[in-house]
Amino acid sequence: MSFHSDNETGVAPEIFAALAAVNDGTVMPYGNDQLTASLNESLSRLFGTEVNAFLVVTGTASNVLALSTMTPPYGGIYCHEKAHILVDECGGPEFYTGGARLLPMTGADGKLHADDLAVVLREQRDDVHYIKPSALSLTQVTESGTVYTPEDVTDLCRLAKDKGMHVHMDGTRFANAVASLGCHPADITWKAGVDVLSFGATKNGAIAAEAVVFFNQTLAQDFSARRKRGGHLPSKMRFMAAQFNAYLENDRWLGYATHANRMAEKLAVELNEVPDVEFSYPVQANLIFADMPQAMLKAIQDTGYQPDYWLWENGRCEVRFVTAFNTREQDIEQLMKVIRSL
Amino acid sequence: MSFHSDNETGVAPEIFAALAAVNDGTVMPYGNDQLTASLNESLSRLFGTEVNAFLVVTGTASNVLALSTMTPPYGGIYCHEKAHILVDECGGPEFYTGGARLLPMTGADGKLHADDLAVVLREQRDDVHYIKPSALSLTQVTESGTVYTPEDVTDLCRLAKDKGMHVHMDGTRFANAVASLGCHPADITWKAGVDVLSFGATKNGAIAAEAVVFFNQTLAQDFSARRKRGGHLPSKMRFMAAQFNAYLENDRWLGYATHANRMAEKLAVELNEVPDVEFSYPVQANLIFADMPQAMLKAIQDTGYQPDYWLWENGRCEVRFVTAFNTREQDIEQLMKVIRSL
Amino acid sequence: MSFHSDNETGVAPEIFAALAAVNDGTVMPYGNDQLTASLNESLSRLFGTEVNAFLVVTGTASNVLALSTMTPPYGGIYCHEKAHILVDECGGPEFYTGGARLLPMTGADGKLHADDLAVVLREQRDDVHYIKPSALSLTQVTESGTVYTPEDVTDLCRLAKDKGMHVHMDGTRFANAVASLGCHPADITWKAGVDVLSFGATKNGAIAAEAVVFFNQTLAQDFSARRKRGGHLPSKMRFMAAQFNAYLENDRWLGYATHANRMAEKLAVELNEVPDVEFSYPVQANLIFADMPQAMLKAIQDTGYQPDYWLWENGRCEVRFVTAFNTREQDIEQLMKVIRSL
Amino acid sequence: MSFHSDNETGVAPEIFAALAAVNDGTVMPYGNDQLTASLNESLSRLFGTEVNAFLVVTGTASNVLALSTMTPPYGGIYCHEKAHILVDECGGPEFYTGGARLLPMTGADGKLHADDLAVVLREQRDDVHYIKPSALSLTQVTESGTVYTPEDVTDLCRLAKDKGMHVHMDGTRFANAVASLGCHPADITWKAGVDVLSFGATKNGAIAAEAVVFFNQTLAQDFSARRKRGGHLPSKMRFMAAQFNAYLENDRWLGYATHANRMAEKLAVELNEVPDVEFSYPVQANLIFADMPQAMLKAIQDTGYQPDYWLWENGRCEVRFVTAFNTREQDIEQLMKVIRSL
Incomplete structure (x- = not known):
């Protein structure tokens, strides 16, 4: 152990075993296999609501593709000043949204706070010369290792929704947040107002498997085209699906x-x-x-x-x-x- | 066997074994591991010249990222009308280049022919109202299952170079082309004038591993930033490197x-x-x-x-x-x- | 007279006079003046339906901004192989749409023909690997000097609409088409199914004034943001409005x-x-x-x-x-x- | 007078007269006229060095096109937090650069200060996960009505150049700055290290005429293509050239x-x-x-x-x-x- 990051680990043995299990035979490519298809059902069961989920292989891809469904090119995305999308994705959000702007906010403990967001939204300009804030992105677990409570998420989402904005959750460590809170995964996502969750597995035992989970079905409509166009539709998708499936099985x-x-x-x-x-x-x-x-x-x-x-x-x-x-x-x-x- | 496509197969046992071999311990992420670093050397040895290579997980990513280093947003890319970049990448080339245009050409046996290209280049407009053709993309093996000879590639590249254009080779089945020609891999790449090769492994035994191989070092300069920004830098890169490394070992x-x-x-x-x-x-x-x-x-x-x-x-x-x-x-x-x- | 182009002429005296008439005094900038505001009413009266119109100063800006409201970045736009948007706008459509693709068609007399379009649409692929055709752009008067009849436009639009596509008309010489047909301007636009018209004045007597006329109000919603972002919102807009207003007055x-x-x-x-x-x-x-x-x-x-x-x-x-x-x-x-x- | 803005005024009589003077006859379009051609010479004389200048009709177009020549899509642009490019151009810089990021800095009196910039540049990250700062944009006169002295500009440019960055000057009120300083226009531009100046005329007596003046000839190379592609090449360019020419004549x-x-x-x-x-x-x-x-x-x-x-x-x-x-x-x-x- 180097204690450097949870992305330096290998693969959990149960997940590795799942790779071997799908290796035999000939399987339809590009996600047209049964295992990939079954993920929508598994994730819907997990979240207790119907979801539409898509696999990609990096957290950055998961975040930026999710954001691209939420904001027009002339839009803006509120996020914490330490957010991964701001400081560690080399402008991926700007690239995938066609030039939308990240709007960083400060916030104690690495979290955005509803009081601060309320002020920012109240003072937000609404004229043709300024960009149009369109989305809020929360990181759960935050980059500071803190966790938004269901109430935190609910309050922040309500403010965003009142302004007609969508909400994204960067859940590269979503599992750690649920484990920390002891809540149902629904409590900090769709029930609280989150539209799309980037649900990570890579840092938590997989090789490379991240699910973009849409609670908001409208936003999901053009995800497939955006993913393919971004080069994020692996042909041998069954190997990614196998990882995520094993990740969900038995609540691993x-x-x-x-x-x-x-x-x-x-x-x-x-x-x-x-x-x-x-x-x-x-x-x-x-x-x-x-x-x-x-x-x-x-x-x-x-x-x-x-x-x-x-x-x-x-x-x-x-x-x-x-x-x-x-x-x-x-x-x-x-x-x-x-x-x-x- | 379904005979549908070579991307429906599983993983070759030697490559699968390589995954297991890198699973233990803690390794620096994002390609800062020794195995990834060694690929430049292995590929340089293979091609008999110094190359700069970068791994990604899909052929589309490999192609579109390569093209993005070769053409400005107001550029154009000549390709065959059956080219994967044109008909099967959902506009990925346009996305990654910032809006460059694909310029399809016909050609017998699924190949571009130097005579045809010569005519097209001679008649090419050169004024501010038209886009600026900047690159040529060849597919080797072609989508029709045919193969460009070293002479074919040389002739096409010479025409492109005379016009100041760069040359990309979509080598999703590059290995099959080399096997067919019985030539040295250099003969249909850098010696013939190719600047960047998308060297595929996925269709030929890997799970998901493609190398973007730069013979032209100048073009390689901003690849890392473009890859990261596109969401194509996996954190646990060693698992991709392990695949490609095993692919190269023993001329597999x-x-x-x-x-x-x-x-x-x-x-x-x-x-x-x-x-x-x-x-x-x-x-x-x-x-x-x-x-x-x-x-x-x-x-x-x-x-x-x-x-x-x-x-x-x-x-x-x-x-x-x-x-x-x-x-x-x-x-x-x-x-x-x-x-x-x- | 050089007979080279109608964009080499000077300004019609009545339009020039209108510039002088708005020069005095202080007027709100960026189109917040009364003259600009009145254009929606004038154009609605002219077309016999409620329109939402926006001024820009070049035909290219008019075309590409109109197209950007009609197609997603992963979309496609059918047009004639001689269309100005294809061959004379240096990739402006790709730029403004975020990378959509122009899909050129041949057609006798410089026109698209419904029979040909029907075949193309029938054979159009509908899978995630291919771009998604989203718009049809007609040029009226065509680049060959021919004119679409109301029936022509109606037939083409019906096919496009049946496929869920929008229709743009590049009317840089729209006035010449109406003059040629002796029809009501509605007959070849909204009544025939056109969503957005690029209505030119520059080639027909103005210095630089083009109106993007939206018959489809939904598409108009984000035009203001796109125009501003493109750098196409002149501060002293009253001088552009004065030109277009004089152009419409007395059916000039x-x-x-x-x-x-x-x-x-x-x-x-x-x-x-x-x-x-x-x-x-x-x-x-x-x-x-x-x-x-x-x-x-x-x-x-x-x-x-x-x-x-x-x-x-x-x-x-x-x-x-x-x-x-x-x-x-x-x-x-x-x-x-x-x-x-x- | 409303005292609201200098863009609410009409046109200076001498500039208006220049419009009438070029109205007669047939003139080559798209800037291929003698008056437009003469501007490079006039501006080179004015600045005391060889420049390459291009006209556009809005300040936003001038700024964002200039910036697009200076920064890659994965780049960043330092600017004051009140800069017009940041708060009043609806994301135009992001659009034209293909997604580069504006990096706002605070600074007393609406100015950037060399001491602050030095700190920021020293702490600037240099890894693949972060964007690559590539340009500095100064506004002269600033949005607070203050003026950078030649020494101010020189100090800021030196810091930028040491980091390999280019420098843009938003000179929508450049004339007011020169008038205020009583200096030679060269002193606050190329002699101080500025690569490209957006030289405004619109707020100072023209209808719509802004010159993008390149002191750095390398950066100028693809401006024509970018301008055309952006829809910013008016066909009847002589009318814009006439304005700018009259603006320069007799030091108006x-x-x-x-x-x-x-x-x-x-x-x-x-x-x-x-x-x-x-x-x-x-x-x-x-x-x-x-x-x-x-x-x-x-x-x-x-x-x-x-x-x-x-x-x-x-x-x-x-x-x-x-x-x-x-x-x-x-x-x-x-x-x-x-x-x-x-």
Whole structure:
């Protein structure tokens, strides 16, 4: 374990096994196979409402294709200033929407807050010289490792809907959010007002499988064309479907995430007892941001761990630890041994 | 075997094994792993010149990203009227180039011919009201199952270069072309004037792995940004690299294709003896287009085979048979039994 | 007179006078002036139905902005292979639509024909790998100088509508078409099924004023944003409105065009008597395409005239003569004197 | 006079006269006329270096087309948070660049400051996940009515150039800046490091004429294609050229702006003596931002003036007064009479 990111892990054994299981024989390509077709049913059952879902192989593809169904080229998309779509997708949202603009907002704990959004929406210009805000994108789990409650999502969506805007949820770590909240997946999605969810599996045990889940059927209408045009329709789709199917079976998605969160919690509990370490944000899922002396970071790195970090000018730094479906208790203990030894 | 397409097959066992081999441990994401890094070297060795290569997971992504480095938004791309980029990528080339135009040409045997291109280029308008032709895209193996010889490619490239245009090769079945020609891969690429090759593995034994191979280093410069922005940079890249690496090792790419071609040749030889069957194009790789009575097609379909077909008004039809790396002699024999039984 | 094009003329005196008339005082910018506002009413009266109209300053802007409201980025637009949007707008349609594709069709006399369109639409693919044809664009007067009758337009629109497509009319010479047909402007637009008309004034007496006239109000909804975003909302809009207003007043648009057509007719009648001259197309408006010996063209050019021309290999050529609102009878006579002198 | 904006004025008489002067006869379209051709020479003389200039009819077109030559689709453009390209062009920069991102910065007095830019550039990410900042856009006169000195521009450009970025100047009120600084136009453009200037005439006496002036010839290479494709190549270009030519002749551009600035100065001097009025920014050109009681604004509006304004919660407001080439001393006096009467 490097604690760098949950996308550095391998594949969960149950998901790997599913690949082998679909390898035999000849199967219709481009998603015209039975396994892919069955995903709409599985996901509809999971969410307790009829959904229309589409697989892609990267989180960026999932996000930007979803956004492209929600906003015209002259539109705007509200998001947090730390949102992946803003800072880590190299302008993918602008590309796929035909030039819509991301409208970053600040917000404590890496979250957008309804009070702030209300002000922004009230002051939003409505004339032909300005772009037309058309969508809100929430990240669940946030980039700061925090989680929106069902009430949070509901309040934010209501504001967006009142302005005629659509809502996207970047759920690259959606499973970790559900595991954290102990809620039904519906409570933080369609019941709260989310139109489209980017439901990630890659960071949580798959090789490369992300589902774009449409609760709003109207928005789903041209997704197939946009996906194909974007080069995101793999011919041997059954191998992606096999991954996502195995991910859903037996609630593995939730099991993997519950484990990852528990490992983060364990690490947080132990870190909390270390003098000179403070948490930048509440630890609610599988990401920990710890404010610590730079000497401590150095010791961690010298041992071979590779967490992300940001150096401050006061001799301290912020260090991000990420746990995953396959993090072991002993991985935590070994890391803590290094930290405690200082 | 359905004989429908080489993208309906599963994964070659050696390639599948390579997936398992990279599953353990923690590896840097987004292509910052050693296996991905080694591909430039492997491909440089294969082609006998220094190349810069990038992996993506679909042939469409490979083609459209390659084209986006070659033409400005106000550009044009010459291609055959049957080219995949024109008829099967849902406008992906237009999307990725920012609106460049495909300029279809006819050509016997599914190939572009230098004589025709010379005429088109001579008559090409050069004023501000018309788009600016900027690239030529050749498909190797063509959509008609024919193959460009090194001389063909050289002649076409020379014309393009004289006009200041770049050349792309859609090599979704590049291996089958090399196997058919018995030439060095360099002979139909950089030595002949090709700037960028979309080198496919998916149809020839991989799950989803395509390499965009730049012989022209200048064009490669902004590929990384364009790939990321298009959502085509998988985080767990090592699994794609593992596929392509296994594909190159021990010349498996060529071995698989040689086998597929041989199966097509066997089928062609036998079909050739069937009265009432004629070939639409020379059989040069792993695609056969057979002109036959509709009754024969019906018998084939009734047995469970699913070849592509086009019905004519005269009671006849064109049927496409595709062989693959895993087609067996007995698959051919069973198919022929059905055909001969009529 | 050079007979080169109707866009080489100056401004009609009545339209020039209208510029001076709006020059005084301070007027709200960006079309928020009374004159611009009044155009919707004037045009609604002219067409006998409620329209929503927007001014721009070039024909290309008018066409491409209109098309951008009709087709998604993954769409296609049927047009004649000689259409201005295809061959003379440098990819503007692709740019403004976000990458939709123009689908050229042949057709005698520079016109699309319902029989041909019916075949094309019947054979049109409908799968995710191909673009989705979404619009039909007709040019009235065509680039060959011919005119669609109300029946022609009605038949073509019906086919398009049955396929769920929208219809655009490039009416850069719309006035000349109405003058030629002697019909009501409604007969070849909304009554026949046209959704949006690009109604030109520039070639017919204005400096730079084109109205995009929406009969389909739904399509008009986002035009303002698209126009502004394209840089096509002049601040001092009153000067464009003044031109178009003067153009409509006293049916000047029709008067100018009637005169231009009459001059073309006069020229055609006289040319018709010249041995060795043949018309490539029926002369129906203000464009004449004459097939003549190259020696005749040379004499014409040597006298200073600058008609467009295309040289053939048989010693003959096609020469385009264009008349305009300000062509005088003596201009025709002088030209004919040169031609007859051979 | 409404004091609302300098784009509400009519046309300066000398410029209007120039329109009439080019109306006669037949002239080659699309800028192939002698007057348009002569502009490169006139502007080269004016700037004291060889330039390549292109006319368009709106400031937005001028800005966004200029930017499209400077940044790839995956690029970024630094600008002030009040920049017209950011807040008043409806996403035109995103559209024309193919999706590049505007990167807003704060800065006192409506200006970007070299110290701030240095910090931003030092902290700029340089990895494939983030967009690639490629250009800097300065507005001269700024939207706050302030002016960059030659030293300001030089310092900012040097920072940009050190990062390999290009520099654009939005000079919709460029003449007012030169008049304010009393410098040579070269001092705040190419000598200071500006690559492309959007040189406005519309707000300073023309109907609709803006020149995109390239000091960097490499960037100019594909401007013609981009302009045509954007629908910004008017056929009767001579009428735009006539405006810009008359604007340059006899240094009218500078004379008009000098007058407008003087009127603003007069107004500022008198406002300065009014108790309860404060200037939000230094008055350096033809824009005044005055902080005043809302009651004062109301009296101004009741008299028929229409300045832009922003209401504060403390009973005060900010009011923008704009003077123009044709503002008269008595217009100022009448306005002041209203203000003083309170």
